[in-house]
Amino acid sequence: MTLLCTVAVPAFGQGPQRLVSVTLHDLRTSAPISGALIVVERGESLRTDSVGIATFPARTDSVWLDVRALGYMRWQGYRSTADARIRLSLEPAATLLQTVEVRSRALGTGSAFQSAAVIGSEQLAERMAPSIAAVIAAEPGVNVRTNGPMASQPVIRGLTGDRVLVLEDGMRTGDIATTAPDHAVTVDPATARRIEVIRGPAGLLYGSNTLGGVVNVVRDDIPRTRAEAVQWDVSTFGEQVNRGVGGSARLHGGVGSLAWSVDGTGRQAADTRGPNNRALPFTDLEGFDAGAGLAVVGAQGHAGVSAREYRSYYGVPSSFAGVTLPGAHDGGVYVDIRRSAARADAEWRPEHGMVEAVSVGGNGVRFEQSEFEQGGFVGTRFGQLAASGEAVVRLRAGGHRGAIGAYSQWRDLRAQGSFTGTRPAVQRTNAVFAVDEYTRGRVTLLAGARMDRITTRPLDSTESLLLRNVRSRAFSAVTGAVGARVQLTTALSATVQAARAFRPPSIEELYSAGPHLASYAYEIGDPGLEAERGTGTDAVLRWEGARGRVELAAYTMQVQDYVAFAPQVDSSTGLPLRDPRLRRYVVYRPTQVDAQLAGAELRAVVAPSPRWLIDLGADLPRGAQRDGTPLPAMPSASTRLDVRYVRRALTLGFVADARYAQNRVPVAPVQESVTCDVVVRDGEAQALPAEFCATPGALLMHAMVTWRVPNAARLRWPTTLTLTVDNLFDRTWRDPMWRAKQVAPQPGRNVRLMLQVVR
Amino acid sequence: MMRWRRAIMLLLLPMLTACEHPLGLVSSHVEAADLVVADSLGGVLTRTELNRTWRVDSLHLRDDVPLRVVLTALDFRGDALDLSERSDLSFRMEAEHAALVQWEPQRGFGWIRPFGRGETRIRFLIWHGDHTDFVTPWLRVIIDSP
Structure with a gap:
């Protein structure tokens, strides 16, 4: 230390x-x-x-x-x-005891009124996966929906896609990751300093599309502090499950009142291997993410700009063990993504008065994604320009701490290609909000309201056989939250929050009309969809003492007009309904139902002695329609026990990760001849859509060793070697949310070695 | 001063490029539902039905006697789509055995040219820039002696 x-x-x-x-x-x-x-x-x-x-x-x-x-x-x-x-x-302790505080422009840094988690630098090093979702998936209440190692998306409390907001330094990423299961989140986790996860509706502070929660990747692209000397850190890793290698580097320095930072990361991997060393073809990947920022930092605030470039090229799996996934393209699909982003941010903190800070920020993103079919021709190409801006005045007076602010976003999404399902459209969002936190003695109260107006205008309103009445839509909503936190004792607090959030239908849900090879689906939109409106209640009991912390959360949320993009089944034949154009893909259409989600999460991180650390996590998500029919593609319950032993420079860890079976699935009207078992007919795999099929559970074991090289520390070049083995016993396990789960399992044993040097 | 202007221009150039939409102008898809194959007199040789099957499932040609056909795309209502104003669109034909039969496009019609006796399959496409908007099912073609 x-x-x-x-x-x-x-x-x-x-x-x-x-x-x-x-x-x-x-x-x-x-x-x-x-x-x-x-x-x-x-x-x-x-x-x-x-x-x-x-x-x-x-x-x-x-x-x-x-x-x-x-x-x-x-x-x-x-x-x-x-x-x-x-x-x-x-110096960070060799523990998982991270401060659970989240940052928002409106309230600065503080404890969330909901259940929250923070993944710090140490955990990031242990979980060096290619996607943000895979890195945070070990947290209770968080799962990952995979479609290959890169195309992974976070699932929070059973909600994913457009219902979970992924931010970088508090701003929207401007990509199209939420629109389809094969699209990647364009933030490399290797560039993160920490990742904050807020579970449950968080529309008050972050806007619409937060019914499930928020994932905020904190990178501090625009430096907020001045480094008196140049500081740097370098890391590199290699892993066995996909023969992957990667590395990252970051520099941070300053001259006078100027602070600067530069970082970059790159990775490359071959096909991921499942249990018994069987490769899952078309899951190779490569990519880089690099950024630079410059800011003027003073005692009363900062102002700065940053730029970032992201590239990735990855495959979306189409077959496993000689069987083509139902509906998948024989030759796989490769996705080439390029994202360029620029950002500006400024904050002024006056010394006196009730104004604590005035903060403004904005970003612009140019995004391009090409999906290549077999033979190298472009099946679908997406392009998007997006810009957003936010201005907030934070106020503090007496026991009050609050903010008023305004937010605006614009995006222009276009698509073209042989298999384009998405119509070009322009979406505009404008919002104003006010929030106040009042603390008196042991009690803190929260109240806030937000008004959003979102308009979506299609640039091509041509009707087709399956998509009619294509028109512009506008959605307005007043959302908000009220909450209370009571500090029962020095270490124990209880928090209750009721929040209302909303999500307008996405461009894809409104106007899709075509095959989407990479997601094995033919998607038909509905221009008449209504916005989803969710009302959620969270109760959190937190204990934070000298020897650890425990967080127990229970939640319930009613979602009115929940959009379920469900596979269609031909009731006369019992077979999945195939698209009329190519007769190859299962047709998915959105339907709106009233849904209820409920569950509980536990996270207990306790150090019974200086050498031992026990980290227990558990979550139990449930999602069903009002009539009790389970929602499709819900994650299963899970329990995770992580035990660490620390002795001098060495940390040993062992993890038991139980994924329970998911048997709560909707019942499909099927003939006896069509089941969840994959049958190959005429060279093509046929089975019921995965949404109707149960998923077996699995007990996975992981192990890790971290060694802080003592001599390097003496040289003031603290060096850490981390060896992790995931799925130690090479067990077969399946993701309940993957549409190809009947055919392809999740990765087998993975040995990963990581080296970090910090100066 | 000039140096500063040049530096600013150099800085602004990538920003201006970044403001350009990656896909620029997107011309709308042809939402064709079916295709009609007619002879030069307007007689329907065959047509697709919900683009799943061909009403007449084969075309008979004579070796060395090209067939002049007029292709017409229909929308989901069954109305003919006028593609003549769209320079970014064209009809194409693919043959499994390209040495037997080939497509020769002309303005408003096209020739299917046989090059020997035999049997193969063809399909028609509506080509849009660098991709297809519409692909028909395969159609059997039988080429007999003249």
Whole structure:
């Protein structure tokens, strides 16, 4: 453990009382550490703010400090007060004890009123998967819907796609990942400093499309702090399940009031292998993600710009063990994505008055995606320009902390190609919101409202056999949330929140009319769809003590007009309804039903002794229509027990990961001859659509070893080697949400080695 | 001053390029539902039915005697689609055995040219820029002696 502490406090009695600031940074990443508890010797306790700063009045020549931050080693000791600024660089503890605080432009950094999780740098290193969804999938309430290793999307509380919002540094990514299961989220997890996951409707702070929750990838592309010296970190990894290699590098420095950062990551992998070393063809991938940012940072805020370029090229599987997945293209589909993004952000924090901060930000994204069929011709090409902007005034007075703000987004999505199912359309979003958090004693209350108006205009309103009455649509909604948090004891708190969120139908749900090879479907939209409106209640009990934290959450949410893109079955034959154009793909159409989701989640991270750490997670999601019919493609219940043993530079870990069977599936009107078992007829696999088929459970074991190289640490080049083995016993397991689950299993045993060096 | 202007222009250039839509102008898809194959006198030789089957499932040609055909796309209502104004669209034909039969497009019609006796399958496409908007089922073609 290394904790460097520099506190500068004006001496008591040597003049008027002065303020001393303590700044906390992560030793490895130099990221500010917010929410840390600093106890000054006379008993005054402070919390660091969103940029890792806490201020207190100095009264002595030196001061005793006790610094505690979850996820970091505790530090205690005296520091001179000769200087007015103290800088502390804290080394992350070899534990999973991360501070669960999330960042939003409206409320800065703070505890969420819902169930939340934070994946810090240490966990990111252990879970170095190609997609954000796979990295966060170990959290309770979070699952991953796979369609190959790159085309993975997060599922929160059983909701995915357009109902889960993925943000980078609080802004929308501007890609089309939510529109189809084969589209990738264009954020490489190797570039993340931390990932925040908010479970449940979060429309008040983040806008529409948050019925399931929010995933915020924090990269700090635009630096918010100045580095006094150039800091860098480099990591590289290799894994066996797909013969993949990758690496990332990040630099952060400053000159005067200027701060800059540069980062980049790249990866390449061959086909992923299932159990028994059988390859899943067309799952190879390659890509890079690079960005740079520049900001002017002062005591009262910052202003900066950044740019980022993302490229990836990956396959979408079409066959396994010689059997072509039902509806899939024989030769697989390759997806080539290019995303260019620019961003500007500024925040001003006045010293006095009730205005805590004025914050503005915006981004522009140019996105292009080509899907290549066998022979290399383009089946579908998507292009999108998107821009969004947000302005927020944060206020603080008395026990109140709140914000008023406005948000605007514009996107122009176009598509062309042989197998284009999506119509070109322009979507505009405008919103205003106000939120207030009031703390009095042990009680904190939250109330807020948001008004959104979203218009969608098709650029091509040609009617077709299956798509009629193509027209513009406009949706308006007032959403909001009320909540209360009670600090029952120093360590125990209870939170209750009721929230209303909404989601307008996506462009694809409104106007699709065509085959989508990569998702094995022929999708027909409905221009008459209504917006989904969800009303959710969350109850969270949190215990945060010196030896760990426990979070128990229960939730329920009613979704009115839930859009289920369900496979159609020909009731006369019992066979899946095939498309009229090629007679090859199962037809999927949206239907609207009233749905109810409910469940519970548990996360307990406890260190019974300094050497042991136990991390237990469990979740039980349920989703059904009002009449009790299960919603299609829901994740199953799961339990995960992670036990760690720490001895000097070594950390050993062992994980038991139980995925229970998913037998709650809708009943399909079928003939006896058509079942969930895949039958090959005329060289083509036939089976009931996966949505009607149960999924067996599996118990997976994982293991890991982390070694912090001692000599490297002495040289101030802290080096860490992490060896992980996923699916240790090469068990066969299947994803309940994958449309090809009857044919293709999930990856087999994977050995991954990662090296990290931080300076 | 000129140097600064050049530097600003160089900086602005990629930004302006980024503002250009990746797909530019998108011409609308041809939402054809069926295709009619007629002879030069307007007599229907065959046509697709819901683009699943051909009403007459084979074409009979004579070796070295090209067949002049007029192709007409129909929308889902059964009305003829006028594609003559769309320079980005064209009718094409694919043959399994391309040495036996080939397509020669002309303005408003086309020739199916046989090059020997035998049997093969053909299908018609509506070609849109760099991709197809419409593909018919395979149609059997039998070429006899003249």
